[in-house]
Amino acid sequence: MNSAVSSLPRLPKFPKPLALPLGLIPTAANSAILANILNRLFAPELADGELDFLEERVMLIEARDARLSYKLTLKNGRIxxxxxxxxxxxxxxGTVYDFLLLATRREDADTLFFNRRLRLGGDTELGLYVKNFLDALELDDRLGPLLKLLNGATTVIGKLP
Known part of the structure; x- marks a missing residue:
């Protein structure tokens, strides 16, 4: 057996029994819920036009281990x-764990993309705009208790086999 392959760390995955029902939710429903959350979270940035680079562009986000897909766009200044x-x-x-690492800032986007834990496809220039936007955000105050919940979820999923 190749020792380089066997020494790679095992990455946490979202539990399959929880992923099964999540995969049954239509992408349109998931996307509408996430869009609503992001419109509230990014309200100041949307008002300032900081997300205009997404106007009429479609971004697909997939958490493959949870069988979740989101398709988002920007229309008339709203996600x-x-x-x-x-x-x-x-x-x-990417995986739920990798997105949680990104959301909680336990890991930066460059590291996750460089290590191919998050994968980018399609328009790489648009991807760079998204990455730079996320890197510049200071959300700790806005997330408040939600950040604690996300940190807890990251810790729990990180301990899963």
Whole structure:
């Protein structure tokens, strides 16, 4: 057996029994919920036009271990669910754990992309805009108790086999 392969750390995965029902939720429903949350979270940035680079562009986000997909776009200054038939301009996929690491700032986007834990596809220039936008955000005050919940979830999932 190749020792380099056997020495790679095992990465946490979202539990399959929880992923099964999540995968049954249509992408349109997931996307609408996430769009609503992001519109509230990014309200100041949306008002300032900082997300205009997404106007009429479609971004696909997939948490592959949880069988979750989101298709988002920006229309009239608001994040909204993209039509499921629209092709995406940018895709970002990873595991729930990797997205939690990113959201809680336990790991930076560059490290996650460099180590291929988060994968980018499609328009890389658009991907760079998204990454730079996320890197510049200071959300600790806005997230408040939600950040504690996300940190707890990251810790729990990180301990799973």
């Amino acid at each position: 909204s669910a993209a039509d499921s038939k629209q092709t995406h301009d940018l895709s970002i996929d």
